[in-house]
Amino acid sequence: MDYLRTLGSAAVSSLVQKSGLNLPFSLGSKDNGSSVSIFEYDLSDPSKNDVKQFATNALRKLRSTRHPDILKFMDAVETDTIIYIMTERVRPLQSVLQTWSARDTKAKEDWLLWGLQRISVALTFLNDPCTSTHGKVNVNSVFISPSGEWKLGGFELFSNQKEESPILFTSGAVYPDSSSWASPEVKKGGWSVLKEFEPAVADAYALGLMLHAVFNPAQGLPNTAQPPHPPPTISSSGAIPPAVFTSFKKLLNPNPKGRQSPKAFLEIGMMDNGFFASNKLVKVCLGLDNFALGSEAEKNTFLRALKESSTSFPPEFTSNRVLPSLVTALEYGGASAAVILPLVLQFGSNVPPEEYPTVILAPLIKLYASPDRGTRMALLDHLPEYAEKLDKKTVSEKIFPHLSTGFADTVAVIREATTKSIILLAPKVSSLLSRNHSCSRAPPVD
16 A cells, blocks of 8 residues: 555545545444555556556455454545545554654563554454465554454555456566565465465464564564575564564464464464463453453453553553443443453543543443443542533533432432532532422433
8 A cells, every 4th residue: 555644534535535536434434534654556566567466466355354353444536546544543564563662672562562463363363264475564554443352454455366367476576575574485486386385384474574664663674584585583583572583483483384374373472471361451351341241250350450560551542442341331231340440541641631521421321321320429429520511501401310219218328328429519500400300300320
């Protein structure tokens, strides 16, 4: 992909209008103001005839391939001179790596390993059930979401051996700079030699090269990438963690039949105490993804661990990955609500003021309608932390009608907490509404 632009919907519309095109917004991006990313392929230069086949393949394959760790396709526009591909909002890994150069060494290592784990999951999906080869695994094919999660893109050479003329085999050699991630067998026999091997062999070697690149961005290709392909040594591994070195060496095995696949790399890393399984960001994501399935004891254990390590997370991970998952979990209520809500408020302290009403307050306000007593108590216990941010209309129309049911609740602690809450909310409740509700006895919370 030639270059990436991350734009708001208005800017996307303006960009397309200047080109005389009418870009459809089938997922509502134009209406809700959400940011997207636009990949642009310029087909107007007749000297670059190969660009069209690569752009067309990228569009076709990205459109039909869905996976959480693969760049999310949203829309596209095709003409004779240009192709636009709209995806979820992302930034190139290459530029994000530069921002991490000044961060804590351990925090950077954790983030890199988490990212490599996600790319390994994506490649395992492409190589195994899809029986395909990505063909262009490198730093420039990885993009970063607002939460810091790595997304695999760069589908220009994506191929399936069952296709009539896989583009990787027929045109891999003419793709710009493809020799920089080509495996030894490809350098020796050309890209078509890959039909003799499993779909994963080329991606495995490229993954090893990318692993070296992200941990050692100031270095060039490792010596093993050039004939006679000597095995990597510890002394030449740079900042690659020692626990990963053995797998790194196997990924770069010059013999494709003995090379470790991305799937095997992932499985080894996810073994008990493996370099992926012990990564705190990996563990948090697994805990969030499986939270709804856990027992109350498991949930509380996870939430305590989350609270204890929260200050060590990257800010973007906390705001865009952890916080939304906690808000979703909070909607289920139950005993965990008393633990989740303070975490939501804690993580929400870093949310920009203009986003706080939507990101934090809106879900909390909605929860006042829940009949779950645990949720109601959590809301009232922590009311002092967000009461000042509530406006009068919201309190009168959306909170007080539900809150007032607590005055007649059969559980004394609910009645007491409800009464105490009025001290904080009284200035924001109209006198008429207060009188109307004081004369009625609404049904109690279940």
